[in-house]
Amino acid sequence: MVDLKLIQEFVKSRMGADHSGHDVAHIQRVANLCAHLLAAHPEADHIIVLAAAWTHDILDDKLVDDIEPVRQRLLVTYTAAGLTEEQVGTITEIITHMSFSKNLKHHYQLSIEGQIVQDADRLDALGAIGIGRAFYYGAHTGAPMFDPQIEPRTDLTKKDYRQKSPVINHFYEKLFKLGDLMNTPEAKQLAEQRIQVMQNFVTEFKAEWEFKS
Numbered sequence: 001m002v003d004l005k006l007i008q009e010f011v012k013s014r015m016g017a018d019h020s021g022h023d024v025a026h027i028q029r030v031a032n033l034c035a036h037l038l039a040a041h042p043e044a045d046h047i048i049v050l051a052a053a054w055t056h057d058i059l060d061d062k063l064v065d066d067i068e069p070v071r072q073r074l075l076v077t078y079t080a081a082g083l084t085e086e087q088v089g090t091i092t093e094i095i096t097h098m099s100f101s102k103n104l105k106h107h108y109q110l111s112i113e114g115q116i117v118q119d120a121d122r123l124d125a126l127g128a129i130g131i132g133r134a135f136y137y138g139a140h141t142g143a144p145m146f147d148p149q150i151e152p153r154t155d156l157t158k159k160d161y162r163q164k165s166p167v168i169n170h171f172y173e174k175l176f177k178l179g180d181l182m183n184t185p186e187a188k189q190l191a192e193q194r195i196q197v198m199q200n201f202v203t204e205f206k207a208e209w210e211f212k213s
């Protein structure tokens, strides 16, 4: 028996005070989206998916300065929760390779479990929540909301990706592209609905920006 609660408690203790959009509420939504996607993929291992979902952001270099001690504690927690060495290896591989920026240069072929967690994480960057998170992130880094003089960048490299860009540009540089990058058809369908919400928002945003009586 695997005790997922132990992993959840560890993540909650680490992420409680985050103000960059990687709070526990994000993790909980990702886990809920995973449960939705798992219903359509009975071949995927639930425990691997949920353990990876709960821990997918914990070693992000945006969130921790010194990753090594956190990695050690994470490995101890996985083992204490009852995961085997092989399961820990599978989960670690997922959380190491699933991020958007890591896939900019080389596409990494994830297992079905990894594909589900990646889809769920990307879905939480879309729709109304995605809009909220993008502005929240922009405020955190000091990026402007919008600047009509600055064109969205194309063909982003990992270095570009880390550079500050107006929040609305991030919609074009990353978020609108996520629909085509979804792994599972169920996530793709949800992504299309959520991207439509964002496109309507951007249209209205630009109309209000340019409003003159």
Ligand code: ADP
Pocket: 020, 021, 022, 057, 062, 099, 100, 121, 122, 124, 125, 130, 133, 134, 135, 137, 138, 143, 163, 164, 165, 166, 167, 170, 175
């Ligand atoms: P995750 O690993 O959870 O997908 P990221 O670190 O890529 O998260 O981003 C966290 C949130 O901040 C996402 O909703 C993402 O769209 C948003 N975000 C990331 N980079 C930017 C940016 N340059 N401008 C605006 N929002 C951003």
Ligand code: NI
Pocket: 026, 030, 056, 057, 121
């Ligand atoms: Ni995430």
